[in-house]
Amino acid sequence: MAAKAQKPVNDDNAELSALINGEPLTGTAREAFFETLFSRRSVAPKRLGAPGPSQDELELIIAAGLTAPDHGPLRPWRFLRVPDERRAHLANLFAEEKRLYQPEATEAEVEAERARAFNAPTLIALLVDITENHPKVPVHEQYISLGAAAANMLLACHAMGYGAMMTSGRKIDTPTLQQAFCKKPSERLIGFLSIGTAMRQPKTRVPVTREDHFEDWTG
Template sequence: MVRDMDALPLPPASAEPAACAQWVSALIQHRQTILPKRLGEPGPDDRQLELILQAAAAAPDHGELLPWRFVLIPAAARARLAEVFAAALLERDPAAAQEQVARAREKAFRAPVLMLAIVRMGAPGDDVPPPERVLSAGCAIQNMLLMATALGFGSALTSGKALHAAGLRALFGLADEEQAVCFLSVGTAVRRKPGRQRPDPAQFVSTLP
């Protein structure tokens, strides 16, 4: 098993803020996307999964609307998701080769933990507009990714055109105002690439003159 956070012992409860900040910075910098096909067993146990989900609850939530939810996809339900992926591909491309359809199905069986993130966009004119709701969901997801990293697991976000397929909406029981935004995968990193170079803040920060 790859546990890349093992080398980063937790600071003691009495640690100075600077020591805590250093550990948090290391945690954030250690997080990287590990593609689902590179995530194997073991996945989080029940307690670890609970910690990951609890981390989502700390996300900013204007109006305390809880405008997002997550649906876990257990092993017993993966075959149904696989058929949705295959149907979505054939709907877009009826001439898709059997190999392409097989690859679409196979995506449903990757990673020990797989869940779908869903955002309730709200009605036109609501006090909390869709961008804020999506931003809240993004914060919840990032909290989950960081907790997964702290626990020693790899993780990834994946999307794709199947998120907008009628079959997927039906499978997950999405309401009219809900939108699936991404899948979240968690497991043990079987293989990983070197971490990418992070952009310097000067590349994305400016000062209002």
């Protein structure tokens, strides 16, 4: 029997296969992982231009979100893309909210609110479907799971070279906006993920003081 042809092994691929088999990342793959993690910064929606992610790239971003830690599992997340043809409708909702909750707002301020609906090439609404009184999974864990999904999506965007940011704004909890996105009373719109090409590179992160956030428990 003829010997099987050996596939050439690319070092990076070998390192990634090891990870999937439960072995630690090494070498360039490990460096790339931490480089991606530590270099991510949010990019404000108004600084996001075209192009946004392709459909295939967006699928990857969503897939990254769907790997979030999830007690239950409850799969409490729902992501709704706001297509281009619905942006004007969203803009009207933003304007309506602004007028309702800030009647003294100037026309320019209302227009600025309206513009938010058009900023990023890709706009994803982030929703959580809350199960109240779950025997094992308290409500806060369900919100945490959505946050983890969003963090994964932000990282996936950054890994593919896109800028992204999660925003909510004061208007997020208004009934009009909630009703426009939620299809049942248990759902809640948490915010939006804006994705596009950074028109200006964000500033490097100011390091967080480790001691303020990590120490040995002495209790």
